[in-house]
Amino acid sequence: MSDLKSGSNLEKVLKAGHFAFTGECGPPMGCNVEHLKEKMQFLKGNVDAVNVTDNQTAVARMASIAASAIMIQEGLEPNFQMVCRDSNRLGMTSNILGAYALGVRNMLCLSGDHQKFGNHPQAKNVYDIDSMQLIALVKKMRDEGKFMNDEDIDENPKMFIGAACNPFADPYEFRVHRLANKVNSGADFIQTQCIYNMDKFRDFMKKAVDMGLTEKCYILAGVTPMKSAPMANYMAKRVPGIEVPEDLIKRLKGVEKKDQAEEGIKFALEQVEEFKEMEGIAGVHMMAIEWEHRMPEISERAGVLPRPVV
Amino acid sequence: MIVANRKPLEEIQDMIKDCGNVLLVGCKGCVTVCNVGGKKEVEILAATLKIARKKEGKALNIDEVTIERQCDPEYIELVKETVGNYDAVISMACGVGPQFLSEAYPEQKFYPGLDTEFFGGAVQHGVWEERCAGCGTCVIHKYDGLCPIARCSKSIMHGPCGGSAQGMCEISSEVICIWDQIVKKKMEQGKLEDLLITNNAKDWRSARDGGPRRAIREELLNE
Structure with missing residues (x-):
């Protein structure tokens, strides 16, 4: 080794x-x-x-x-x-x-x-x-x-x-180049900002793969489960550099308040499933903010347990 | 130029609350150009202070003088005969003014009437913006005339950071992201490769971090 x-x-x-x-x-x-x-x-x-x-x-x-x-x-x-x-x-x-x-x-x-x-x-x-x-x-x-x-x-x-x-900051066309700069400066792995806009992220990753960046470093996709519709609204409006599609906010609002956290976790798990198959993605960085106690369940349901012993 | 703002009236009133005889010294340099410390602003402040004092039922005499520059001993010399006749003297120059006055007339008490803010210019009538941080090693040409040291909230050399959204900085929707502009300009020029290098860390010794600075022109020393 x-x-x-x-x-x-x-x-x-x-x-x-x-x-x-x-x-x-x-x-x-x-x-x-x-x-x-x-x-x-x-x-x-x-x-x-x-x-x-x-x-x-x-x-x-x-x-x-x-x-x-x-x-x-x-x-x-x-x-x-x-x-x-x-x-x-x-x-x-x-x-x-x-x-x-x-x-x-x-x-x-x-x-x-x-x-x-x-x-x-x-x-x-x-x-x-x-x-x-x-x-x-x-x-x-x-x-x-x-x-x-x-x-x-x-x-x-x-x-x-x-x-x-952060693929969701502006100007979008430059973000993949800034990533390349970080890789060339010496980054071995990358953890992305929380991803909600999957369409944009798919496009971003295609660019990163085409540029050969995923052969030079490991990219971990950032996921933060939404705890509620108000949290999604807050992140959409108040947190710079985070993009929350209207569809996701609608989806969370579409269920009863007590079920919104579960809906947020479901969306996050769907993301993990897609990332497992996405070209160039080497893993997921799960940022369950002040939700550490939910992590055993999230890891279990994400199908990533047991963690490998290497 | 150096851009300043006048201190809040209450702060100035508090400085001179025990004084009955005050001199206001304006400056015809930068602070006249940015409409904050010239002859006109000296007149306005004098009138305002007098009215405020009158409301309190107390007397206040204020004399006014505006000199060419307060950053030059030659002009500081011009108030020599009168400066000692007052309980207090308020300088309406940048931070250099009250210091040069204090150094020249150590017996007198000088107060700053302005808060000195930045090196900048007028972007429209009545609006000034910062353009230079005085870092001592200018690299503006590398960024097509847009300085990231002065104009990026984090002074980063490889932007834009993850907080750049729709051309604006994460700190405020009023602050432009200068890196957004730098990137767009490079892209328009087809010179993106300029931004794909990792610049060495800046040597801040030439900036204020190296201690108080001094500029010497040898050729003038021997005149």
Whole structure:
């Protein structure tokens, strides 16, 4: 297995050709470790790796690196998220080394939501480097054993490098090129933004396949089950870069309120089934936001259990 | 030019609440051009402050002077004889003004009448927009005249991020996504390949991150 880049479980699952299934777990807005561990237990055995978000939506939470380390103690594999909003190249570099030292083997390199959306809108943002440069930084540290400044690292952090891709942001024609740029910068795997507009995503994937991108990296399709029609409405209108087709909102509204969550899960499961067959898709990233307790059922019904042991 | 906004009246009133004799110093530079700190705006502020004070039943004398520039000691010198005669002096220049005045006349108390905002220009009558972040290493030509450092909310070098929607930035429907414009321009020109490279991280030493900056023209030092 010496040709593995990091040796992470996620990398091994993908490399072995299995359909990967990843989850997500948001660290607490406080130090409630017990609750965090409870949430993690719902994911254990039901996914290959779990994204540990980094102050998502610019809301201050327990550090991603700390929650990732706790996750490892709990016997799960984290996908350590890092945003460019909150620290400069020094802070990022030291956290990459620190995360690796704590056993982290996957990381997801992100720009980060603007702080305007969060609970500290008064904050100064950093953006010393952007997500493309962060990908290149982690790759350089791993493959060349060098810091950004070209000085040698005495032991390389061997990370499986992830990046995000939002096919639904504008301008649409450019999105596949930006994906190519991330792949060329060093992304080993991609997790997409939540997909609801399947027509557009099919077109996007066709372009990615035609450009040969799916031969160079693994693409995991992002799925977030809708919990209700109001949630779908909110995401359609308020969340930048997310496209929710009117048909889906109608479908959720078409059932009684108490059944809307089930309808949302059904739609998500239909998506998973299609992704299993879609050319170029290597897995699904299931972002059941604050719905960790539903993950055992979702994984079961998605037909992805048991998770492969590699 | 440097674009500024006048501070809220209440803030200025509070600055001079214990003062009965005040000087307003306008500037004929950038702040005159952006209609916030020139002769006319000095007159308006003086009148407003006097009316407000009168309502409180107290007296306030305000004198006005507008000089060529407050970022040049040569013109700062011109208020030398009078500046010490007041309880307070309000500078209506950018942030350079109250500092140059304070440095020249350390005995006097100077207050900023403006909030200095950005380097920009007028996009229509009455509307100014930011165009430059003063980063010290200009790369505008690489982006066809559109600066991502100053105009992208995240100053990213490889945009647009996932928050770009219908040409607008994720932070507000009032803010354009400059990366949307950069991409469209490159596409129109058939130069998309310009955007398919990973640029090295920017060296921010030339920006404010390298510490307070100084520009020296050797040829002028020996004149």
